[in-house]
Amino acid sequence: MKIIVNAKPHEVSASDLQSALQELGFAGSAVATALNGTFVARSQRAEVQLAAGDCLEVLAPMQGG
Amino acid sequence: MRVYGTEIASRLLLGTAQYPSPAVLAEAVKSSGTEIITVSLRRETADGSGTAFWQELQKTGCRILPNTAGCHSVQEAVTTARMARELFGTPWIKLEVIGHSDTLQPDVFGLVEAARVLSGEGFQVFPYTTDDLVVGEKLLEAGCEVLMPWGAPIGSGQGLRNPDALRAMRAHFPGVPMIVDAGIGRPSDAAQAMELGMDAVLLNTAVAKAGDPAGMARAMALAVEAGRAGFAADPMERRDMAVPSTPVLGMAEFA
Numbered sequence: 001m002k003i004i005v006n007a008k009p010h011e012v013s014a015s016d017l018q019s020a021l022q023e024l025g026f027a028g029s030a031v032a033t034a035l036n037g038t039f040v041a042r043s044q045r046a047e048v049q050l051a052a053g054d055c056l057e058v059l060a061p062m063q064g065g
Numbered sequence: 066m067r068v069y070g071t072e073i074a075s076r077l078l079l080g081t082a083q084y085p086s087p088a089v090l091a092e093a094v095k096s097s098g099t100e101i102i103t104v105s106l107r108r109e110t111a112d113g114s115g116t117a118f119w120q121e122l123q124k125t126g127c128r129i130l131p132n133t134a135g136c137h138s139v140q141e142a143v144t145t146a147r148m149a150r151e152l153f154g155t156p157w158i159k160l161e162v163i164g165h166s167d168t169l170q171p172d173v174f175g176l177v178e179a180a181r182v183l184s185g186e187g188f189q190v191f192p193y194t195t196d197d198l199v200v201g202e203k204l205l206e207a208g209c210e211v212l213m214p215w216g217a218p219i220g221s222g223q224g225l226r227n228p229d230a231l232r233a234m235r236a237h238f239p240g241v242p243m244i245v246d247a248g249i250g251r252p253s254d255a256a257q258a259m260e261l262g263m264d265a266v267l268l269n270t271a272v273a274k275a276g277d278p279a280g281m282a283r284a285m286a287l288a289v290e291a292g293r294a295g296f297a298a299d300p301m302e303r304r305d306m307a308v309p310s311t312p313v314l315g316m317a318e319f320a
Contacts, residue, residue, distance in 0.1 A: 006108040030116045031109050032148035037140065039147040057108065059148055060115020061122065063090075064105025064132050065080030065219065065247075065269035 001052040018045040021058070031058050066264045068211050068242050069157070069189040071128075075100045076259070077289045078130065078244065079282065080269025087121050089278050094125050097282035102127045103159055103267065105134050106149055119152075130191060132159040137172070139179045146183050158183060159191045159213070159246075159267075169219040169247075173200045177207050184208025193246050196230035198237050205241065212241055213267065216258060217248025220270045224254035228261060235262040252281075252288035259292025260300065 002011055005024060014020040017040060021027065033040045034057040040048050050056075066073045079099040084090035094102060104122060109115045122129065131149035136142035139162060146158045162179055164172030171194050180190045184207055192204050196214040204212060214234060217223035225231060226248065235243065245258040246267040255266045266289060275281035 025111060026109065028116075029109055029113050030119045030152060032106065032152040034144055034148060037144065039144050039151075041151060059106040059145075059152070060109035060113075061119040061152060062105045062107035062115055063080075063082040063084075063118065064103050064134055065082045 001050065003050055003053065004055045006056070006058055012050070015049055016046055017048040017050060017056070020050055020056070021045065024058075026058055029058075029060060031060050033058055066242055068191075073100055073128075073265075075286070076265040076293055077255075077286050078103065078246075078265060078267035079272065080267070081122070082269055083273035084278060087118070090273075091121065091125065092279040093272055093282040094127065096279045096286070097272070098286050099282075100127055101130050103130045103132050103269070104153070105132050106145060106152065128157070129153045129155055130157050130159050131155065132193075133161045133179075135163065136161060137163050139175045139182070142175070142179045143182050146179075146188060147186075150188065156187055156189045157191065158188050159193060161193045171195055171215070173197065173203075176200075177203045180204055180209050181207040191244070196227055196234055198234060201234055201238060201241075205238070210241070211244065212238065213244045213246035215247040216245045216254065216266075217250075219247040221248055222250025222271055223248055224250055225257055225261075228257065231258070231261050231263065249285075252284045255285050256288040256292035256295070259289055260295050262296050265289070 012020045012023050014023050036055050075098050077099050078101045079097050080103045131153050133142040133145040136145055142162045162172045162175035164170050180192050183190050190209045191211050191213055192209050193213050201212050216225045242264045244265040244267050245263050249255050249268040250271050258266050272278050272281045
């Protein structure tokens with residue numbers, strides 16, 4: 001199914017968030033996630049099911065003031 | 066300085082953005098003597114640059130104060146804070162809810178609302194606010210135990226645009242840790258903030274954009290220390306007219 005990851009369309013075969021992150025190459029990364037504007041904790045990722053058109057934000061540490 | 070039960074020796078907080086290189090950032094952090102550095106969250110790229118940056122940050126040994134920079138709504142700021150807490154493993158959040166793109170002025174209504182939500186969730190909120198007394202009161206009511214009034218707009222380097230307002234805040238909230246956040250451009254600005262009785266200053270651009278960031282970091286640290294010592298030593302009152310410092314008594318008469 002097609003989902004939007006960090007504002008870009010991606011095709012994923014995984015149905016849950018945890019597997020989708022692995023498929024997208026974020027498995028070893030220090031990231032936090034939000035699905036459709038709502039924070040999803042690391043411990044909840046495996047239980048959260050994805051639907052076509054979902055908007056996923058994958059954020060990482062960045063320089064800031 | 067004690068914030069949220071944590072004793073902090075250095076009164077200089079440093080941002081990590083806009084340095085010419087990670088090596089220069091690390092050098093500036095070291096020569097500033099800071100114990101608290103601010104960071105942000107942005108979309109992770111395929112090359113894992115955020116993860117690499119996180120590893121560099123951890124080497125500094127500093128406490129991490131994540132921000133919600135760029136958030137314009139309560140919902141954005143609250144979601145970002147929740148993500149930051151998990152990512153950085155800290156309840157600390159430098160809460161920014163921006164109300165105006167040109168001035169980066171805080172939306173104080175959204176700020177108070179977001180502070181209330183986050184405090185209720187166990188966050189320890191460091192609110193980036195204006196120098197408005199009433200807003201300060203509302204933030205304390207919302208659960209904040211520290212206030213971070215601006216000196217001037219973010220990144221402007223204008224120094225303290227309204228020292229009288231900061232002085233009033235200091236007098237009004239004597240027991241509340243106050244950190245001047247934003248607008249510091251030169252060491253004299255940092256010293257002035259400390260002389261007003263502020264507990265600390267948070268700055269970024271003034272160091273990152275200096276010709277010699279590590280040198281400026283050290284200068285800022287010295288200024289903060291000097292300003293604090295000056296405040297503690299209780300400066301003299303200003304006078305309108307000259308008052309001779311050399312005794313007048315015993316002057317010779319030559320005419």
